[in-house]
Amino acid sequence: MITLERVSKTYGSGGRAVQALEDIDLTVPKGTIHGVIGLSGAGKSTLIRCVNLLERPSAGRVFVDGQELTALNPAQLRQARHQCGMIFQHFNLLTNRSVYDNVALPLELMRESRGAIRERVMPLLELTGLADKARQYPAELSGGQKQRVAIARALASRPKVLLCDEATSALDPQTTTSILSLLQEINQQLGLTILLITHEMEVVKSICHRVGLISDGRLVEEADVGDFFTAPATRLGREFLNDFLELEPPQALVERLEAEAGAHTHPVVRLTFSGDSVSTPLISRLAREHGIDVSILQAKVESIQGRTLGLMIAELMGSAEQTRQALATLESFDLHVEVLGHVQRTD
Amino acid sequence: MSSALIDLVWQSTLETLYMVAVSSLIAALLGVPLGVLLYVTRPRQILAQPVINGLLGVITNVGRSIPFIILLVAIIPFTRMIVGSSIGTNAAAVPLTIAAIPFVARLVEGALNEVSPGLVEAAQSMGATPMQIILKVLLPEARGGIINGLTITVVALVSYSAMAGAVGGGGLGDLGIRYGYNRFNPTVMLITVVVLVVMVQLFQSLGDYLVRKSDHK
Numbered sequence: 001m002i003t004l005e006r007v008s009k010t011y012g013s014g015g016r017a018v019q020a021l022e023d024i025d026l027t028v029p030k031g032t033i034h035g036v037i038g039l040s041g042a043g044k045s046t047l048i049r050c051v052n053l054l055e056r057p058s059a060g061r062v063f064v065d066g067q068e069l070t071a072l073n074p075a076q077l078r079q080a081r082h083q084c085g086m087i088f089q090h091f092n093l094l095t096n097r098s099v100y101d102n103v104a105l106p107l108e109l110m111r112e113s114r115g116a117i118r119e120r121v122m123p124l125l126e127l128t129g130l131a132d133k134a135r136q137y138p139a140e141l142s143g144g145q146k147q148r149v150a151i152a153r154a155l156a157s158r159p160k161v162l163l164c165d166e167a168t169s170a171l172d173p174q175t176t177t178s179i180l181s182l183l184q185e186i187n188q189q190l191g192l193t194i195l196l197i198t199h200e201m202e203v204v205k206s207i208c209h210r211v212g213l214i215s216d217g218r219l220v221e222e223a224d225v226g227d228f229f230t231a232p233a234t235r236l237g238r239e240f241l242n243d244f245l246e247l248e249p250p251q252a253l254v255e256r257l258e259a260e261a262g263a264h265t266h267p268v269v270r271l272t273f274s275g276d277s278v279s280t281p282l283i284s285r286l287a288r289e290h291g292i293d294v295s296i297l298q299a300k301v302e303s304i305q306g307r308t309l310g311l312m313i314a315e316l317m318g319s320a321e322q323t324r325q326a327l328a329t330l331e332s333f334d335l336h337v338e339v340l341g342h343v344q345r346t347d
Numbered sequence: 348m349s350s351a352l353i354d355l356v357w358q359s360t361l362e363t364l365y366m367v368a369v370s371s372l373i374a375a376l377l378g379v380p381l382g383v384l385l386y387v388t389r390p391r392q393i394l395a396q397p398v399i400n401g402l403l404g405v406i407t408n409v410g411r412s413i414p415f416i417i418l419l420v421a422i423i424p425f426t427r428m429i430v431g432s433s434i435g436t437n438a439a440a441v442p443l444t445i446a447a448i449p450f451v452a453r454l455v456e457g458a459l460n461e462v463s464p465g466l467v468e469a470a471q472s473m474g475a476t477p478m479q480i481i482l483k484v485l486l487p488e489a490r491g492g493i494i495n496g497l498t499i500t501v502v503a504l505v506s507y508s509a510m511a512g513a514v515g516g517g518g519l520g521d522l523g524i525r526y527g528y529n530r531f532n533p534t535v536m537l538i539t540v541v542v543l544v545v546m547v548q549l550f551q552s553l554g555d556y557l558v559r560k561s562d563h564k
Contacts, residue, residue, distance in 0.1 A: 052472055054468055054471060080474075084472070086472040088468075092463070092468065094488060095488060095562075095563055095564045106473040106474075139563055
């Protein structure tokens with residue numbers, strides 16, 4: 001439904017040129033929700049603006065629903081934009097228009113008749129739960145309600161694609177959840193293809209099917225959401241995951257950690273396990289087969305798109321040989337082992 | 348106070364209102380589009396035309412920098428061409444209008460600049476043409492600011508119109524100078540000032556009311 005082909009975007013020229021996007025290839029199949037996550041300044045906003053050509057790529061081609069947008073003249077492009085609804089972080093509602101008139105705007109731009117507009121707007125207000133707010137103005141609404149108006153407005157021209165630019169970043173967690181479930185509903189009921197950009201893993205986890213990770217204008221990783229959350233392929237992906245799961249070793253432990261193993265140290269490891277390894281009784285096996293004690297410092301289990309993800313920070317207490325063997329055993333399983341450092345024995 | 352004086356004040360008040368009304372109306376009709384042009388032709392705007400923008404900017408600045416009393420006499424040939432005479436109330440309305448157009452234009456440009464660029468972007472994402480963006484987004488969203496700017500213009504025109512006496516335009520300012528100052532009649536001076544103060548107050552209140560009513564921010 002959406003295809004970006006080797007899309008690059010450079011701002012400025014000569015020595016001061018800034019490369020915002022570099023060789024982006026991205027395909028979003030019909031009916032899927034695709035997330036792009038990245039830190040601020042990574043190029044997310046530019047990327048999503050290149051899809052409906054609010055930003056024109058310096059190089060590369062953009063296709064939406066089989067039509068090459070980058071090959072259209074301005075009038076054709078305006079026509080094609082009716083296929084792409086867009087919602088924004090700060091909603092971008094017209095303050096001097098009522099809720100009803102905001103949702104009607106895209107239809108007015110398409111020169112629809114008053115009757116046709118009415119027939120389209122009312123069901124959309126029902127869908128987004130705003131039927132009783134039709135005569136109110138945006139200033140009288142909460143952030144979540146404003147984003148609902150924006151969603152209704154984006155759907156008015158019956159688009160095939162919905163672009164979401166940090167749509168929940170200005171909302172509190174509860175409102176975020178309700179907006180995300182509305183987006184999911186729209187995706188399922190209307191079969192709408194959604195491309196969203198965000199810096200929040202929560203958003204990706206709750207509604208995305210696939211996710212891309214963007215860093216310095218490049219897509220560095222792309223995966224199904226289940227895979228991304230259980231085994232991110234890149235270091236940045238892992239950082240996002242650890243931040244999201246808040247699985248950083250406690251401060252007191254960090255202060256005791258030493259980079260090198262010593263004569264009297266124990267390793268501290270971070271284990272990420274998914275799939276089958278979650279149900280394997282690893283800890284008791286380590287104790288039984290290698291005769292070591294495992295002190296669990298932190299642990300967490302998450303369920304992501306029907307897949308279970310376990311995380312644990314643990315100190316392996318045993319002799320150097322025992323812990324070396326234990327680590328080898330751990331690595332033979334389907335899990336990710338990361339040695340965070342070593343702590344002096346206290347026993 | 349003699350009835351002759353009351354008549355005189357009433358007559359002058361009507362002259363002032365006439366000059367201000369005519370010049371405000373025409374200045375709004377020409378100044379708002381000029382303000383829109385100044386804004387939309389800016390670099391990176393929806394109809395970016397840096398050369399035209401620079402040119403319009405210079406013209407506007409020249410118009411704004413000429414002292415009104417000089418403009419009043421400098422454009423006498425032009426005034427004669429437009430209204431057929433270089434003296435009288437109509438003749439004074441011409442330079443008032445000319446002075447107000449760039450004033451309105453800059454205030455409108457400023458009001459449009461307050462419209463969030465996100466709104467323009469949203470309209471573009473809906474496939475709006477530049478004309479639709481101007482008519483359906485920029486002007487309605489800047490409505491409060493534009494009304495505010497027009498109020499400032501009307502008040503400024505009330506004050507400028509006091510100089511209209513220089514070309515025989517009449518009005519309250521003229522009355523104050525001729526009777527109050529030249530003939531040493533402080534009562535007349537006081538009356539004209541009070542009437543002007545009340546007039547400005549009324550215009551300002553009306554403007555504020557319209558801003559409140561039209562703006563849902």
